Every structure is written in C-alpha cells, then in structure tokens.
Amino acid sequence: MKTVLITGATSGIGAACAHQFAKEGYRLILIARRAQKLADAAHHLSDKYAVEVKTLVADVRDQNAVTDVLNSLPQEWKKVDVLVNNAGLSQGLDPINEGSFSDWDAMIDTNIKGLLYVTKIVSGWMVSAGEGHIINIGSIAGKEVYPNGNVYCATKHAVDALNKGMRMDLLPHGIKVTAINPGMVETEFSLVRFKGDASRAEQVYEGMTPLFADDIADAIWYAVSRPKHVNINDMLIMPTAQASGTLVNRNK
Numbered sequence: 001m002k003t004v005l006i007t008g009a010t011s012g013i014g015a016a017c018a019h020q021f022a023k024e025g026y027r028l029i030l031i032a033r034r035a036q037k038l039a040d041a042a043h044h045l046s047d048k049y050a051v052e053v054k055t056l057v058a059d060v061r062d063q064n065a066v067t068d069v070l071n072s073l074p075q076e077w078k079k080v081d082v083l084v085n086n087a088g089l090s091q092g093l094d095p096i097n098e099g100s101f102s103d104w105d106a107m108i109d110t111n112i113k114g115l116l117y118v119t120k121i122v123s124g125w126m127v128s129a130g131e132g133h134i135i136n137i138g139s140i141a142g143k144e145v146y147p148n149g150n151v152y153c154a155t156k157h158a159v160d161a162l163n164k165g166m167r168m169d170l171l172p173h174g175i176k177v178t179a180i181n182p183g184m185v186e187t188e189f190s191l192v193r194f195k196g197d198a199s200r201a202e203q204v205y206e207g208m209t210p211l212f213a214d215d216i217a218d219a220i221w222y223a224v225s226r227p228k229h230v231n232i233n234d235m236l237i238m239p240t241a242q243a244s245g246t247l248v249n250r251n252k
C-alpha cells in the first residue's frame with residue numbers, strides 16, 4: 001500500500017491530486033487550514049475510492065504546527081512514497097513600490113518556508129526508507145518574471161532552485177525530485193490573489209481556455225508512474241492559449 005502526502009488539498013490542484021492518487025489506490029495524508037473542507041474531502045474520497053485518508057489541519061507557515069502534526073502520525077504512516085508540495089498562493093498584483101508587507105510575508109512564508117518545513121521532515125522519512133518522490137509545484141512564474149508579479153515570481157523562482165537543490169542532496173538516497181510548473185490553471189488561485197474579488201478573478205480567464213486542476217494532477221501522475229530508473233526533473237505545462245507569463249490569446 002503506497003502513501004501520498006499532499007499539502008493544500010482542500011482546493012484546486014491539491015484536491016485534484018487527492019482524487020488522482022486515491023483512484024490509483026494510494027493512502028492519503030492531506031494537509032490544509034480549512035478543517036471542514038478537509039474533513040468533507042476525506043469523507044468523499046474514502047467513500048468513493050475505498051482508501052484510508054488522514055487529515056492534518058495545519059498552516060504550513062507555522063513551523064511548530066507542521067512539526068507537531070507530522071510527528072503525531074502513527075509510525076506506519078511515516079513511510080511516505082510521494083510528497084506533493086502544493087500549498088501556495090499569490091497575494092496582490094502590485095508594483096514593488098506599492099506592494100504590501102503582509103502580502104509579501106504570506107507568499108514568502110507559505111510558498112518557500114512552508115514548503116521547506118514539510119520537506120525537511122518528510123524527506124527525513126524518505127531517507128530512512130531509502131526511497132521516495134518529491135513533487136514541487138512551481139509555476140511559469142518560476143521560469144520568467146512578469147510586471148507586478150515581483151514577489152510571487154521570486155517565491156516560485158525559489159521553488160525552482162529548491163527543486164534542483166533537493167535533487168542533488170537526495171541523490172545518494174535514491175529519492176526522486178520533480179518540479180511541475182503550470183501556466184494559468186482555473187482554481188481558487190485568482191480569487192485568493194485578488195482577495196475574494198470574484199469579477200477580477202474571472203477576468204483572468206476571460207476569452208481563453210485555461211488549464212484545469214485535473215490537467216496538472218494528470219501530469220503529476222505521469223511523473224510518479226515512470227519506471228524506478230526514470231526521473232522527470234522538470235515539466236512546464238501551459239494552456240495552448242498562453243505562450244508566456246503574460247502573452248495570452250483571448251480570441252479563440
């Protein structure tokens with residue numbers, strides 16, 4: 001029985017991954033802050049796929065909380081085969097001189113530090129087991145920078161660097177490390193970026209077909225299901241209607 005740990009499993013890409021791995025018969029460990037949404041997802045997944053699900057309500061920014069909830073898992077759940085470092089967010093889209101300190105803290109603390117807190121513990125378990133696969137959700141924003149994307153792009157460039165660094169450090173232990181870097185995916189991402197402004201969020205995807213969370217879960221499953229001797233280092237996945245961070249064809 002294989003086990004996957006997914007951060008940010010209450011919505012979007014993380015929720016789609018939970019379905020994909022459950023469908024493949026994995027046991028699930030799901031982390032997010034919204035307790036009720038997490039509990040509802042767990043019930044639904046265990047009913048639909050007949051898999052075991054553990055939910056851990058935690059804010060990945062909180063180093064002590066992350067350490068406590070992960071260490072509280074029963075020993076037999078600490079053999080994690082796949083870690084999907086997905087929890088993340090953007091806050092605001094402002095020029096650097098107008099950016100908000102709290103937005104910057106939220107992005108840096110979640111996308112970089114939260115990813116590190118979870119990875120430190122789970123990669124330790126993988127080293128003990130002598131195997132494992134870490135999937136880091138980066139972004140087109142980790143490959144290029146777009147106007148007003150400043151700090152969000154910086155956090156995803158950091159994920160790109162950490163993805164490469166982890167692969168080097170974990171090489172002696174046979175642990176695979178993969179970055180999945182999506183372009184525009186229609187999830188709660190834009191609603192969160194624009195702090196609940198639904199009409200501004202909708203405009204992001206107006207006149208074009210974005211990626212859907214299932215497209216990314218499918219790509220993650222492709223990487224995870226390669227033979228033991230094959231690692232997908234890095235995948236950049238864009239909607240057909242998006243050629244770069246900002247170049248979008250809205251006429252089709």
Ligand code: NDP
Pocket residue numbers: 007008009010011012013014031032033034035037058059060061086087088089090110114137138139140181182183184185186187188189190192213
């Ligand atoms: P969503 O907003 O739909 O999902 C984000 C998930 O992360 C939610 O489950 C949320 O759960 C969780 N999360 C956010 N902050 C925290 C936190 N501090 N602690 C624990 N969980 C947290 O967005 P996406 O699915 O689109 O985003 C997933 C990842 O994909 C992010 O890393 C994002 O940067 C990346 N990405 C997204 C793209 C897009 O266009 N959508 C493109 C490229 C990359 P809860 O609120 O319950 O804690």
Ligand code: 8X3
Pocket residue numbers: 138139140141149182183184185245
């Ligand atoms: C999310 C996609 O284009 O807003 O990482 O950076 S984008």
